[in-house]
Amino acid sequence: MNAPQYDAIVIGSGAGGAATAYRLVQGGLKVILLEKGDHLPVDGSTLDIQRVVHEGKFLSREIWKDGRGRSVCPEEHFNVGGKTKWYGAALLRFGAHEFQADSVHQCTSWPVSLADMEPYYQEAERLLGVRLFDTEPNLADILCRLKGKWDVEPIPLSLAPCITADRVEATHFDGFASVAGLKGEADGSILSLLRGHPGFTLSVNAEVFSLLGHAASPATIVGVELTDGRRILAPRVFLAAGALHSPRILGRYLEFAGLGKLLPIGAHIGRNVKLHLLTALIALSGRSMTDLLRKTVVITHEQFGHSSVQPLGFDSELIATLVPKAVPEYLRRQVGRRSYGFFLQTEDGSDPRNRVIGAINGADHPVLDYDEDRTPSAAREHKAFTRAFQWALAKAGFLTFTRRIGLNGTAHACGSLVCGEHASSSVVDRHGQVHGMAGLYVVDGSVLPRSSRVNPSLTIYAWGLRVADRVAKQFAGGFRHA
Numbered sequence: 355m356n357a358p359q360y361d362a363i364v365i366g367s368g369a370g371g372a373a374t375a376y377r378l379v380q381g382g383l384k385v386i387l388l389e390k391g392d393h394l395p396v397d398g399s400t401l402d403i404q405r406v407v408h409e410g411k412f413l414s415r416e417i418w419k420d421g422r423g424r425s426v427c428p429e430e431h432f433n434v435g436g437k438t439k440w441y442g443a444a445l446l447r448f449g450a451h452e453f454q455a456d457s458v459h460q461c462t463s464w465p466v467s468l469a470d471m472e473p474y475y476q477e478a479e480r481l482l483g484v485r486l487f488d489t490e491p492n493l494a495d496i497l498c499r500l501k502g503k504w505d506v507e508p509i510p511l512s513l514a515p516c517i518t519a520d521r522v523e524a525t526h527f528d529g530f531a532s533v534a535g536l537k538g539e540a541d542g543s544i545l546s547l548l549r550g551h552p553g554f555t556l557s558v559n560a561e562v563f564s565l566l567g568h569a570a571s572p573a574t575i576v577g578v579e580l581t582d583g584r585r586i587l588a589p590r591v592f593l594a595a596g597a598l599h600s601p602r603i604l605g606r607y608l609e610f611a612g613l614g615k616l617l618p619i620g621a622h623i624g625r626n627v628k629l630h631l632l633t634a635l636i637a638l639s640g641r642s643m644t645d646l647l648r649k650t651v652v653i654t655h656e657q658f659g660h661s662s663v664q665p666l667g668f669d670s671e672l673i674a675t676l677v678p679k680a681v682p683e684y685l686r687r688q689v690g691r692r693s694y695g696f697f698l699q700t701e702d703g704s705d706p707r708n709r710v711i712g713a714i715n716g717a718d719h720p721v722l723d724y725d726e727d728r729t730p731s732a733a734r735e736h737k738a739f740t741r742a743f744q745w746a747l748a749k750a751g752f753l754t755f756t757r758r759i760g761l762n763g764t765a766h767a768c769g770s771l772v773c774g775e776h777a778s779s780s781v782v783d784r785h786g787q788v789h790g791m792a793g794l795y796v797v798d799g800s801v802l803p804r805s806s807r808v809n810p811s812l813t814i815y816a817w818g819l820r821v822a823d824r825v826a827k828q829f830a831g832g833f834r835h836a
C-alpha cells in the first residue's frame with residue numbers, strides 16, 4: 355500500500371463533516387473532504403418555488419424501498435453543505451435530560467452529557483452566528499390567544515440580522531438555499547473559513563463507495579474507494595455522509611471484509627433509525643397574515659415532554675402549497691394569505707427494526723424500513739400533541755388543517771450508527787470512534803441515540819467539533835497514527 359496522502363479523510367460536507375474538517379484543519383491535520391454533490395448554483399434558482407418545491411430540482415432522485423417493498427424517494431440533498439443548505443436554521447441545544455435514557459419512550463442514553471457537549475455547542479453557535487429575533491405582530495397575536503399551558507421561547511436562529519431587509523430571503527430560508535449568504539450553514543459559515551488553506555482540499559462530485567482496510571488487519575481503516583475507482587489513503591477516516599448513507603458505506607465495507615459477523619457492531623449497523631414524527635399544520639383565520647420572519651419561537655407543553663412546535667418559515671405563497679391540490683388554485687392562494695404554518699415534531703424512540711439496509715447487490719434498492727407503530731409511546735404522544743395544539747388554535751379562533759409528513763420526509767433522519775458505551779449495543783464510542791475498529795470515526799447525525807424534542811443540527815455540528823477536537827489534540831501531541 356502507498357503512503358497516506360492525507361492525515362484525514364472526511365466523507366460528506368454537511369453539518370457533521372464541515373465541523374469536523376474545520377477543527378482538524380485548525381489542529382494542523384492535512385484534510386481532504388469528499389463530497390458526493392457539487393456546489394449549488396447562485397443564480398437565484400435555489401430560492402425559486404417552482405424549481406425547489408414543485409419540480410424538486412435539488413432533491414435526490416435515489417429510489418429506496420420501504421419495509422413492505424414499496425418505492426419511496428427520501429428527500430435527501432447531495433450538495434456542498436448537505437442538508438444544512440436547505441434547513442430552517444433553527445439551532446437549538448438538546449436539554450440535559452435528553453442525554454439520558456427514557457425507557458418508557460424507548461429512548462437510549464448518550465455516552466456523554468450536556469456538560470461534555472457545552473463547549474462545542476458554544477463553538478458551533480459562534481461559528482454559525484446564532485441569534486434571537488423579535489416575534490412579529492401576527493404571531494404575537496396568535497401566541498397571546500393560545501389558552502392552556504403552552505410555553506413559548508425564542509428560537510436561536512442562524513440567520514443574519516439584516517435578513518429582514520430582504521423580503522425574498524426572509525420568507526425563503528426554511529427549505530431553500532440562501533443566495534446572499536444570509537443563513538448560517540455548513541458551507542457558507544464553516545467550510546468558507548478553510549478555503550485557500552494549504553491543509554484543506556474539498557473534492558466535489560466525489561462519491562465514496564466503500565472504505566479501504568489494512569491488508570493484514572481489515573478492522574484498521576486506511577482510506578476510501580470512490581465510485582469512479584479512485585483510492586485515497588489516510589490513517590483517519592470520518593464518516594459524515596448523513597444518517598441514511600453512512601451506515602451503507604460502513605455496512606458495505608464490513609460485508610466485503612468479512613467483518614459483519616465477527617464484530618459485535620455488525621448487528622447494529624443501520625438500526626435504530628429515527629426520523630421524528632412530523633406534522634405540518636395550517637392555521638387559517640379571517641385576517642391577512644403579513645409577518646415576514648415567522649419561525650421565531652418554539653412552543654412546548656408540559657404534558658408533552660417529547661414534542662415541540664415551530665412556525666414554518668413560510669410566507670403565504672408557500673403555505674398555499676400545503677393546501678390539498680383538490681382545492682382550486684385561487685382558493686389555495688386565499689387560504690395561504692390568511693394562514694400561519696406550523697411544524698409539529700415528536701421525538702421517536704429507538705427500535706432496532708427501524709433500519710436502513712444497504713442494497714444487497716448493485717441491482718437492488720436500499721431499504722428504509724421504518725414504522726412508527728414500533729415506537730407506540732411516540733405515536734400516541736404525537737397524535738395527542740397535535741390534537742391539543744389544534745384545539746388550542748380552535749379556541750383562539752383558527753380553523754386548522756394538518757398533513758402528516760411521510761417516510762420521504764427524512765430531513766431529521768438520525769441514529770443509524772448510534773453511539774454508546776458498549777459494542778454490544780452501539781456502533782460508536784463516546785469519542786466517535788467505531789467500536790472494535792481503528793482509524794474510523796462517525797461524525798454525522800447517524801450517532802444520535804436520541805432525536806430529542808427539537809431539531810438536530812446544532813448537536814451534530816457540536817459532535818463533529820468534539821470528536822475532531824480530541825483527534826486534533828492527539829495529533830498535536832505526536833500521535834500521528836489513529
Ligand SMILES: Cc1cc2nc3c(=O)[nH]c(=O)nc-3n(C[C@H](O)[C@H](O)[C@H](O)COP(=O)(O)OP(=O)(O)OC[C@H]3O[C@@H](n4cnc5c(N)ncnc54)[C@H](O)[C@@H]3O)c2cc1C
Nearest residue numbers: 366368369370390432436437442443444562798799809811
Ligand atoms: C428542509 C429542511 C429543513 C430543516 N430544518 C432544520 C432546522 O431548522 N434545524 C435543524 O437543526 N435541522 C434542520 N434540518 C435537518 C438538518 O439539515 C440535518 O439534520 C443535518 O444537515 C444533518 O447533518 P449531517 O451531517 O448528518 O448530514 P447532511 O447535512 O445531510 O450531510 C451529508 C453530506 O454527505 C454527502 N454524501 C452522502 N453520501 C455520500 C458519499 N457516498 N460520498 C460522499 N459524500 C456523500 C451528502 O451529499 C451531504 O452533503 C432540516 C433539513 C431539511 C432538509
